[in-house]
Amino acid sequence: MSVRVPLSDTFVNGDVSFWYRAEGIPRPGAPLDGDTEADVAIVGAGYTGLWTAYYLAKARPDLRVVVLEREFAGYGASGRNGGWLTGDLAGTPERFARTHGPLAARTLQRAMFDSIDEVVAVAGAEGIDADIVKGGVMQVATNAAQDARLRALLAHDRAWGWTKDDLRLLTAAERESRIRVAGAVNAVWSPHCARIQPAKLVRGLLRAVRGLGVKVCERTPVTELAARKAVTPRGTVTARYVIRATEGFTADLKQYHRAWLPMNSSMIVTEPLPSSVWEAIGWNGDELLGDLAHYYMYAQRTADDRIAFGGRGKPYLYGSRVDDRGQTHNWTISALWELLTGMFPAVADHRVDHAWSGVLGVPRDWCSTVHVDHASGIGWAGGYTGHGVTTANLAGRTLRDLILGEDTELTALPWVGRRVRGWEPEPLRYLGVHTMYRLYRMADARENAGLRRTSALARIADTITGR
Structure with a gap:
């Protein structure tokens, strides 16, 4: 490591993610037990797959829905992300407006805002304790160039319909009263973000889905998708609709190898920090924290008083390979620690307790999509570019309406049916x-x-x- 990183006596590198440490890595459930017929087969038991199954089962309890998962539910980005339930678009309003007009792009943005409250409401209704606090998000600039981008961001979002209630510039006193970041020169705040514990959310959603009668088959890798069927070593599922909900692991399916690039993102988490550290940095409102750097960071104060801190690290593995159970390069751990302690010098006397990585899906135009082809029965959603915690919920509700053949406000959103060329070889x-x-x-x-x-x-x- 270029910077010495103090590691706790219980430090873990990988093992999927820190979010599973309290309850342990889940034991996978039963795999598929032979050829099966269903109404809907969903490939991938992360947020997208489970939300889709949830809303289908709630709308049509008679539907036979089968979810197929290679490892265990929540193994991918759904159990490894930074815990940001954010209203940010997975894409840009300009690109969505280019095909559907400015009003449609604004409508999609409002649907993202509403999706935050939808996740919070469902978690409450289903008794899912995922440490959810809607404390908003503070984005900070730490140099003049970042400050210029922050002001440009504010003007850009104003032009796309964000009001002062959606995003506003903080005064120096307001900034200091929220989170005291060393070297901060400016900051904006938005209420449209909530902290979550990712693994608790995905595992709670799994329990809710199974409680609705959905069959979730773990340890069941899908090797091929075709019209109305998903092929696995344990049998073939034949269904009217087959939904690809594989996000960063999409490249593992041969016919979709270049559809979405698996971008790597990494995190470290500190040991629980004492009150003296929190007195120095504040952070009492459970806000999420980001910055305006190009090689940007994202962070949360966890429910047990740690800082979970993420960034890109080594962003891509040759041939669209994915990581080995979250194992993270030493260089990445060092870079994240250096950035964390630069922003919060009071943390430097404490230690890192866990490091991990995961992959997210990136389309060639960096805009998410949702689609169902009724002729072949094949559908998909994803390409969330790091904003999947919220976007997956919107995708699940939209896929429900598309599968059921309903024309709704959701099926009219401009990301529906969006197509983009694949990545270069x-x-x-x-x-x-x-x-x-x-x-x-x-x-x-x-x-x-x-x-x-x-x-x-x-x-x-x-x-x-x-x-």
């Missing part, structure tokens, strides 16, 4: 992604050194991958 996508993030790191370094505007290197990086 190797080695082009590896070179492109790693060049992009190398340029972002260089741009951040220049801006931290005093450049007062966004570095041209970051604009080149955006151009390379079409962000």
Whole structure:
């Protein structure tokens, strides 16, 4: 490691994620037990798959719904993410407006805001204790270039219909009263974000889905998707609809290998921090925290008084491979610790208790999609670009309406039916992604050194991958 990272006596690297430590890694349930017929087969038991199953079972209890999962429910990004139930779009309003107009893009944004409250409401109704607190999100600028981007972000969102109730600039006193970040020069705050404990949410949702009679088959990898069937080593599920809900693991399916790029994101979590640290940094409102760097970070104060802190690390593995049960490179742990202690010097005398990684799905145009082809019965949702905790709920409700053949406000949203070309073959996508993030790191370094505007290197990086 380039920076010495103090590790706790119980430090774990990988083992899926820290979120499973309290209750242990789940024991997978029964696999598929032979050829099966269903009305709907869903591939992937993360948020997207489970929300889709949940809303279908609530709307039509008579439907035979089968969920197929390679490992255990919540093994992927649903059990490893940063715990941000955020209203941010998985994409840009400009790109959605290009095909459906500005009003449709604004409607999609409002649907994202509403989805936060929908998740909170369902968790309450189903008795899912996922440490949910809707404390909003604070985004901080720590240099002049970031401040310029923060002000541009505020103006951009105002132009797309965000009011002062949706996003506002904080005064210096307000910023300090929320979270005291070393070197902060400005910040904005939005109420449209809630903290969650990701694994508690996905496991609670699994219990609710099974309670509704949905059959969830774990330890059942799907090797092929075709019209009205999902093929596994344990049998074939034949169904009127087959829904791909595989997000960052989509590249493992041969015919979809270049559909979504599996982007790696990594996290560390501290040991529980004493009251002296919290007195130094504040953070008493359970806000989520992000910044305006190109190589950005995201963080939460956990329910047991730790800081869970994430960023990109090493963003992509050659050939669209995915990590080994969350194992994280030492370089990444070091980089995250350096960034964390730079923002919160009071944490430097404490230790890291866990590090892990996971993959998220990135389409070529960086915009999420949801679709059902009634002719073949194949549907999908995903490409959430890191905003999947909330977007997956909206996707589940939208897939429900599409599968049931209903014309609703959800099926009219501009991400429905969106199609985009696949990623380039190797080695082009590896070179492109790693060049992009190398340029972002260089741009951040220049801006931290005093450049007062966004570095041209970051604009080149955006151009390379079409962000």
